[in-house]
Amino acid sequence: MSKLAFPSKQVGDLNITAVSDGYLHASFDFLANIDPDNASRMQENAGIKDHTSIHINCYLVRGGGRTVLIDAGAGGFKQWGGRLRSNLLLAGIQPSEIDAILLTHAHPDHVGGLMDASGEAAFPNAELVVHNREVAFWQDDGNLSRAPERARGNFLVARQAFEGYRDRLRTFDAGEVLTGMTAMPLPGHTDGHTGYRLESGGQNLLVWGDIVHFPQIQIPRPDVTIAFDQDSHLAASTRSRLLDLVSSERLLIAGMHLGELGFAHIRRDGENYAIDYE
Numbered sequence: 001m002s003k004l005a006f007p008s009k010q011v012g013d014l015n016i017t018a019v020s021d022g023y024l025h026a027s028f029d030f031l032a033n034i035d036p037d038n039a040s041r042m043q044e045n046a047g048i049k050d051h052t053s054i055h056i057n058c059y060l061v062r063g064g065g066r067t068v069l070i071d072a073g074a075g076g077f078k079q080w081g082g083r084l085r086s087n088l089l090l091a092g093i094q095p096s097e098i099d100a101i102l103l104t105h106a107h108p109d110h111v112g113g114l115m116d117a118s119g120e121a122a123f124p125n126a127e128l129v130v131h132n133r134e135v136a137f138w139q140d141d142g143n144l145s146r147a148p149e150r151a152r153g154n155f156l157v158a159r160q161a162f163e164g165y166r167d168r169l170r171t172f173d174a175g176e177v178l179t180g181m182t183a184m185p186l187p188g189h190t191d192g193h194t195g196y197r198l199e200s201g202g203q204n205l206l207v208w209g210d211i212v213h214f215p216q217i218q219i220p221r222p223d224v225t226i227a228f229d230q231d232s233h234l235a236a237s238t239r240s241r242l243l244d245l246v247s248s249e250r251l252l253i254a255g256m257h258l259g260e261l262g263f264a265h266i267r268r269d270g271e272n273y274a275i276d277y278e
């Protein structure tokens, strides 16, 4: 069977493939520290036609006898994404072959695809691996009661996902979660927001989760935050710190909202940063 070519990188023995889940849309009214006209202009100048669309990537990691997925897309929640399953099949992967799913965090565009339409676990043989603070946050009824109306449904989706995988849910604090895959806590966007550093054969790749939602705006302007951030100040400082780190280390990055190309380097551009897709 011929397999469709998705963006892919080899890191030592690990093969990492960007698998698209599709798109969601977010109004520029959700952005802080920038006015919508300016945000539109930055998207236009970067050659982006649909200014407010946000692409959703998941990453398939194969090697060392494992088939791992990092995040699971939106699964059609609010008509966002929902393409992961069919794209995995196009990549030659059956859902039953996935043996572990690492979560960067539990927002619906990352966990919506964990459950199928009938309410069953979409990945029947996968262990679900997530930061303990992320699970604790979404399970807390006080946090639910304090959440704005807009965000209440997010608790339901996260709780359904944790419940659906409850007998194979593994939480961590930091450190290596699977061989060659090390958790890097990146708090701010959510309490347990986590990147994963993949290392093999002396090569490295960082999957940085939701460090940016609009890369062509937030990489040159790391101070621009989005209403989905639980702690926008912390999210912005984590973003700045990480951009400094990945640009000075020339670290290959992957991110759930980097766009369809899926992989990039960040470089210093005067006082700012710029993205170079790979």
Ligand SMILES: [Zn+2]
Pocket: 107, 109, 110, 210, 256, 257
């Ligand atoms: Zn997201």
